[in-house]
Amino acid sequence: MDILVVGGHGKIALRLLRLLAARGHHARGLIRKPEQAAELQTVGAVPVLGDLEAEPSLETHVKGADAVVFAAGAGPGSGPERKQTVDLGGAVKLTDAAVALGVRRYLMISSIGADRARSATGAMRPYLQAKAEADRYLMASGLDYTILRPGMLTDDPGTGRVRLSTELGGRAPVPRDDVAAVLAEMVEAPNTIGVVAELFTGDTPVPEAVRALEPPGPR
Ligand SMILES: NC(=O)c1ccc[n+]([C@@H]2O[C@H](COP(=O)([O-])OP(=O)(O)OC[C@H]3O[C@@H](n4cnc5c(N)ncnc54)[C@H](OP(=O)(O)O)[C@@H]3O)[C@@H](O)[C@H]2O)c1
Structure with a gap:
């Protein structure tokens, strides 16, 4: 698959691009700083130069993708x-851009707490409100979305074992390595289409946790 990861030099993104490339995907990462390109190439990804804020449309970058993250x-x-x-x-x-070009598969890294943004305080409130609104927009788009809401991200080495659940309201950390591993699995898992799930470190091996997710009833 051709997979475009937006925010391609982010800490999760670089881990994800490495995993996608290793699985034989054409892994592309959208970055706004040319000096980050070499690092993407090192993980086997193709750098694409673009700026989410400065450009009115992302269609030129999304064109040709089978999935976006x-x-x-x-x-x-x-x-x-x-x-x-x-x-x-x-x-x-x-x-x-995905809607306009008919790119149906969209994986969103959201955040725990996006379902209760109104009760957040301080700097978390505008952040969670923005995440919640972005999730709602995607859910209303008709695309084949998966919304992943990780807990507090850490740079601890991944364990390959997670707690992944459509029951919302949890609170615990999760290594970025494991978030990337879950996303790499989800992109190829049709049972995760239409799913909103929270992710924490846990006991279940990543492939098993992803396989166990239930797609929702008719939308
Ligand atoms: N921190 C937490 O505990 C937590 C918990 C749950 C979810 N999350 C979410 O998880 C996601 C990934 O986290 P992370 O730690 O991997 O993120 P990160 O390392 O901060 O990466 C974010 C990336 O977004 C890029 N970006 C920012 N503005 C851009 C623009 N205008 N155009 C193109 N790219 C732009 C940045 O690029 P530059 O280098 O150019 O700035 C950076 O590479 C985020 O959506 C975050 O909100 C975080």
């Missing part, structure tokens, strides 16, 4: 404005 983020040091332009605006632009 939204792995970008404004980051913890950014203010509410960039939550709107990256976490919400970037995800919406990617949805619009």
Whole structure:
């Protein structure tokens, strides 16, 4: 498959691109800084230059993809404005481009707490509101989406074992390695279409946890 990972130099994205390339996919990563290209090539991915905020449409980059992954983020040091332009605006632009080009498969890295953004406080509130709105937009798009809501991300080595559940409201950490492993599995798993799931470190091997997800009833 040709898979475009947006936010291609992100910590999860680089791990995911490496896994996708190793599985024989044509793994492309959208980056806005040319100096990041070499690192993508090192993991076996193809760098694509583009800016989620500056460009009005992402269609030129999405063209030719079989699936897209939204792995970008404004980051913890950014203010509410960039939550709107990256976490919400970037995800919406990617949805619009996928719809326009008929690229049906869309994997979203969302966040725990997006289902209860209104009760969040401080800097988390605009972040979770942006994530929640981006998720709703994708869910209403008619695309074959999977929304993954990881808990607090860590750079600990992955264990390959997770807790993946459509029951929302959990709170626990998860290594970025394991988030990437789950996404690499999900992209090829039709049973995850239409699923919104939380992800934490856990006891179940990643392929088994992904296989166990139940697709929802008729939408
Ligand atoms: N931190 C947590 O505990 C947590 C929990 C749940 C979910 N999440 C979500 O998980 C996702 C991935 O996390 P991560 O740690 O892998 O992220 P990360 O390392 O911060 O990567 C985010 C990437 O987005 C890119 N980006 C920002 N603005 C852009 C733009 N205008 N155009 C193109 N790319 C742009 C950044 O590129 P530059 O290098 O150019 O800035 C960066 O490579 C994010 O959506 C985050 O919100 C985080």
